[in-house]
Amino acid sequence: MRAPSGRDIAAGEALLAVENVSLAFGGVKAISDVSFDIRRGEIRAIIGPNGAGKTSLLNVINGFYQPQRGRITFKGRPRSAMRPYEAALGGIARTFQNVALFKGMTALDNIMAGRALKMRRGFFWQLLWIGPALAEEIEQRRRVEEIIDFLKIQHVRKIQVGKLPYGLQKRVELGRALAMEPDLLLLDEPMAGMNLEEKEDMSRFILDVNAYYGTTIALIEHDMGVVMDLSDRVLVLDHGVKIADGVPAEVQSNQAVIDAYLGLSH
Amino acid sequence: MLYREVGQFKTSYGADQAIxxxxxxxxxxxxxxxxxxxxxxxxxxxxxxxxxLIPVLILSIAAIGLNILTGYCGQLSLGSGGFMAVGAYAAYNLALRLPQTNIILVFLFAGFMAMLVGILFGLPSLRIKGFYLAVATLAAQFFLEWAFARVKWFTNYAPSGSVAVGRIELFGITIDTPAKIYIFVLAMTVVLALGAKNLVRGRMGRMWMAMRDMDIAAEIIGIRPLHAKLSAFAVSSFYIGVAGALWGFLRLGSWEPLAFDVNRSFQVLFMIIIGGLGSILGSFLGASFIVLLPIFLNQLPTWLGIAMSTATISHIEFMLFGAIIVLFLIAEPHGLARLWAIAKEKLRLWPFPY
Amino acid sequence: MLGPVLETLIGGLMTGVLYSLVALGFVLIFKASGVFNFAQGAMVLFAALSFARLSEAMPLVLAFALSVLIMIALAYAIEFLVLRRLVNQEGIILFMATLGIAYFLEGFGQSIWGSDIYKIGLGLPTNPIFILESVFPGGLLIDPAELIAAIICAVMVLVLAVFFQVTRIGRALRAVADDHQAAQSVGIPLNHIWLMVWAVSGLVALVAGMMWGAKLGVQFSLSLIALKALPVLILGGFTSIPGAIVGGLIIGAGEKLAEVLLAPVLIRTFDLAGGGIENWFAYVLALVFLLVRPQGLFGERIIERV
Incomplete structure (x- = not known):
């Protein structure tokens, strides 16, 4: 599989920059004036207590919510309001806190669906299932099989994902996101509800994705051990406000972060 | 023992993805x-x-159409009758006004017109879901039914409001006897079913199913809701429109809008519930079931030697349909197609229990 | 010109009240069980048939009491035979199940009660009332039976609204509607709640059926007329009792006015063989409305979460 390039962005430069973004639902402020960036090739963690606005921030990045104020620059281009499929088109993939797989489809079809953007053959070829459409179907299948091998889920390929155990569902969901060959991969609590062994597996996959495919990753996670081990830089949110940003060691010793987690009043 | 896949190794992805x-x-x-x-x-x-045979085949096409929309793409429609009417009247008008047109083209035109109308009434699906959409498709049903009853041009100013088709000819052969009609309809059905199967197992099918299972996630992996939903409406209405034209031309011969009323919509919906949502095979099984049950019911009193009025029989038919629908939803929401799959699975392992 | 239009408007509003009454049954069940009950129309037909046939053989009060019992028994049967077995299924499955129930009820009702047209005589005054005779020549005609129906409807709405908002059972109903599992887990008996709400909407259906029956006679087409409650719901929002009322009035008045004002224009422009746009006007109105405001007049906007 070809490592997707972030176009002209060199490793270590900002792939995505968020500037002064604010988001509110009615009167409730979910995100207030948050700025940060994600550099190409890094693993960026976003942490914070429940209700800190982490998921909302991911939703803003992949176009699910439109921020009221602020600017987002992706691959050097400032971005106006966009729909989620446009974000996907631009190279942003995503997994969800509560697994959001297509439950009625097999694991294979779920991951194949992730290749929808890469498939071009027209309607009539598909109708006939010959020529270019068939060739494309087979070519995409080959690529999907690579991902299946990578994630070690060969044995559940043809099983409806609704019937799979939770840990495997999370893995299939990661596979679907990888199938998009994203430049930026957003993972929303990829290890929530997993046991220690599953967490270790998942951590290994995340590191491998980052290393082999060079995919830039932003992840939300509550397990501090995992966060400190995996990430290059950590962003800390509390009540929708950025309270710290830096390498893990820095953040760990930051007084504001400790206060937020211990529930000190502001 | 006959049904075994032992020794059949797939050596290419192509073989694994065959129908x-x-x-x-x-x-x-x-x-x-x-x-x-x-x-x-x-x-x-x-x-x-x-x-x-002819009703089962034609209604199977309609059921495949609705199954694409409801079973695969998850958009509930109660307007099938209306879309069938569009197909029937479009075919009637083309055959009437350009009598030289090849009959295959007439039916394709019927599908095409139904497709346009289907896309139009599918537009609300971009904003509304589920029950709301069901009501929106009911709007299509009642509006179309009305339009074909009232707009005189559609019925060529026939004073009775009923239309009749003339001689149907294909490559010089007149399709008049039941046997010829059957062969013609069968050929159409095989081709259309094959096309549908190809669509649902490829990219389009995955797109539709993704939309059905979780529309938000589908959008986030780059599937445009507009594209997915409207293509389902388009393909579905095409099939239903062709079925409507076949129904009018080859089953009825002459018809009024009543032939495509809201009960027709329910009939097609029941076919896919009983046959199996999201299954091409199920569309055939469901259509067979719905066509055969009333025939069976009508014969039953004679066999049992009791007298029953036709009204009573039709009431019993209603009751039975209702009861069977509920029964299937409770016991096997995936319909006859799933029962078939389970039977095959058992047969594969036979004589061992697992 | 204004006089007849006003008269049409009033006639439409009266019909609208009856739509509201049917819609109310839908809303109750949807609010309390999240089930979109397509069988509400069939329930109206079934209730009206029961009452009409029973009232042929006994005094009205007795017939009404028996019909109430029948509707409660029906609610019990539906809960026991269908709903109980479909707990925690997707809404669309439950919806299709009610479609099956509708078919069953239509067949069943006509099997046991017969399929002719039956009259319901409620002994309501029939002499038309004329109002505003000083303003319009000849005054405006109002059917007292419809007026009484409107009053009964208003009273029912009031009682139900109080029941929902104030009582403990009402609160439990709302909890069940929000989340079956969560409600069960805090000890709300799901089955009782469903039974109760189906029985109540059975009663609403009975009242609606009596009113419609008195107006048009009891016949099969009643269940199709009752389908008009669907656009009413769309207009009003699925969960709003006031929405059902206002929606019913708008649809009732709208379609009558459209028939009088719009249909002649359409007939002239498109060379139609007659009007009859009442058949679809309500649906298309609802459809257009949906595009502007998908949650209905009184429905709540839902924030989608992922």
Whole structure:
């Protein structure tokens, strides 16, 4: 599989920059004036207590919510309001806190669906299932099989994902996101509800994705051990406000972060 | 023991993605199609043709159409009757106004017009879901039914409001006897079913199913809701429109808008519930079931030697349909197609329990 | 010109009240069980048939009491035979199940009660009332039976609204509607709640059926007329009792006015063989409305979460 390039962005430069973004639902402020960036090739963690606005921030990045104020620059281009499929088109993939797989489809079809953007053959070829459409179907299948091998889920390929155990569902969901060959991969609590062994597996996959495919990753996670081990830089949110940003060691010793987690009043 | 896949190794992704990856299935389907084309005409009589085979085949096409929309893409529609009417009247008008048109083109035109109308009434699906959409499609049903009853141009100013088709000819052969009609409809059905199967197992099908299972996630992996939903409406209405035209031309011969009323919509919906949502095979099974049950019910009093008025029979038919729908939803929401799959699975392992 | 239009408007509003009454049954069940009950129309037909046939043989009060019992028994049967077995299924499955129930009820009702047209005589005054005779020549005609129906409807709405908002059972109903599992887990008996709400909407259906029956006679087409409650719901929002009322009035008045004002224009422009746009006007109105405001007049906007 070809490592997707972030176009002209060199490793270590900002792939995505968020500037002064604010988001509110009615009167409730979910995100207030948050700025940060994600550099190409890094693993960026976003942490914070429940209700800190982490998921909302991911939703803003992949176009699910439109921020009221602020600017987002992706691959050097400032971005106006966009729909989620446009974000996907631009190279942003995503997994969800509560697994959001297509439950009625097999694991294979779920991951194949992730290749929808890469498939071009027209309607009539598909109708006939010959020529270019068939060739494309087979070519995409080959690529999907690579991902299946990578994630070690060969044995559940043809099983409806609704019937799979939770840990495997999370893995299939990661596979679907990888199938998009994203430049930026957003993972929303990829290890929530997993046991220690599953967490270790998942951590290994995340590191491998980052290393082999060079995919830039932003992840939300509550397990501090995992966060400190995996990430290059950590962003800390509390009540929708950025309270710290830096390498893990820095953040760990930051007084504001400790206060937020211990529930000190502001 | 006959139904085994032992020793059949797939050596390419192409083989694994064939319609019937298991050889026995493949041969069974070939045999069935050959039987339908070659053997059935040897013994079938007029009654079997006009009351069973032709209705089952035509309604299967409609059921496949609705299944694409509801079973695969998850958009509930109660407007099938209306879209069938569009197909029937479009075909009627083309055949009337350009009598030289090849009959295949007439039916394709019927599908095409139904497709346009389907897309139009599918537009609300971009904003609304579920029950709301069901009501929106009811709007299509009642509006179309009304339009064909009232707009005189559609019925060529026929004073009775009823229209009749003339001689139907294909490549110089007049399609008039039940046997010829059957062969023609069968050929259409096989081609359309194959096309539908190809669509649902490829990119389009995955797109639709993704939309059905979780629309938000589908959008986030780059599937445009506009594209997915409207293409489902388009393909679905095309099939339903062709079925409507076939129904009008080859089953009824002459008809009024009442032939495509809201009960027709429910009938097609029941076919896919009983047959199996999201299954092409199920569309055939459901259509067979819905066509055969009333025939069976009508015969039953004679067999049992009791007198029953037709009204009573039709009431019992209603009750039975209702009860069977509920029964299927409770016991096997995936319909007859799932029962078939379970039976095959058992057969595969036979004589061992697992 | 204004006089007849006003008269049409009033006639439409009266019909609208009856739509509201049917819609109310839908809303109750949807609010309390999240089930979109397509069978509400069939329930109206079934209730009206029961009452009409029973009232042929006994005094009205007795017939009404028996019909109430029948509707409660029906609710019990539906809960026991269908709903109980479909707990925690997707809404669309439950919806299709009610479609099955509708078919069953239509067949069942006509099997046991017959399929002719039956009259319901409620002994309501029939002499038309004329109002505003000083303003319009000849005054405006109002059917007292419809007026009484409107009053009964208003009273029912009031009682139900109080029941929902104030009582403990009402609160439990709302909890069940929000989340079956969560409600069960805090000890709300799901089955009782469903039974109760189906029985109540059975009663609403009975009242609606009596009113419609008195107006048009009891016949099969009643269940199709009752389908008009669907656009009413769309207009009003599925969960709003006031929405059902206002929606019913708008649809009732709208379609009558459209028939009088719009249909002649359409007939002239498109060379139609007659009007009859009442058949679809309500649906198309609802459809257009949906595009502007998908949650209905009184429905709540839902923030989608992922």
């Amino acid at each position: 019937f990856p298991i050889a026995q299935d493949r041969w069974f389907v070939f045999a069935l199609i050959a039987f339908a084309f070659l053997a059935v005409p040897l013994f079938a009589g007029q009654y079997l043709y006009t009351e069973v």
